[in-house]
Amino acid sequence: MIALIISFSSYxxxxxxxxxxxxxxxxxxxGEVLEGCEAHQGLLTLSGIQYSDSGNTAKLLRFRNSVGETLVMxxxxxxxxxxxxxxxxxxxQEGIKYFVKFSACGSGGYLSLIELNRTV
Incomplete structure (x- = not known):
């Protein structure tokens, strides 16, 4: 059996x-909301950034919602x-609020960023 793994971002x-x-x-x-996933959007505060090994690309963003829960995508x-x-x-910029659109998939709540907005 051959497994084919395709990165979400390839689409x-x-x-x-x-x-x-x-x-x-x-x-x-x-990205987009895939079948079986839920769409979410709202204001979230950026609380952390994980960059690629080269330091050039933000790979993961950590946000806090209004009740202090952490969402990583x-x-x-x-x-x-x-x-x-x-x-x-x-x-x-950490500590700034962003309007974020994202999807949540699976029982573990795998999150995927769809759109990120910030007023400059």
Missing amino acids: ADPKVNLDEVTKTVTVSGL PTGFEALSKNENNGVNQML
Whole structure:
């Protein structure tokens, strides 16, 4: 039997956009809500960042919700260009609230980032 493992982000087409009117940076297209998963969104406070071995790409983001629970999710930022990654790294700041769209899958609540928004 052959197992095929496909990274969630391989289906993604991430984009970074700055809305000049609202001054909001959006990283979108990081994933989608898969069958059997739940969609969630809301304001979360960034409480930690884990970078790749090279230190160039944020691989995991740790957030706190309004009641202090921790949510950790992979980013999918590795699919971004070097310039986009640099821009995203500048946007990431611990202690700041972000509007986050993500999915939760499985009984263990595997979380996947779909979209990240921050007003600059």
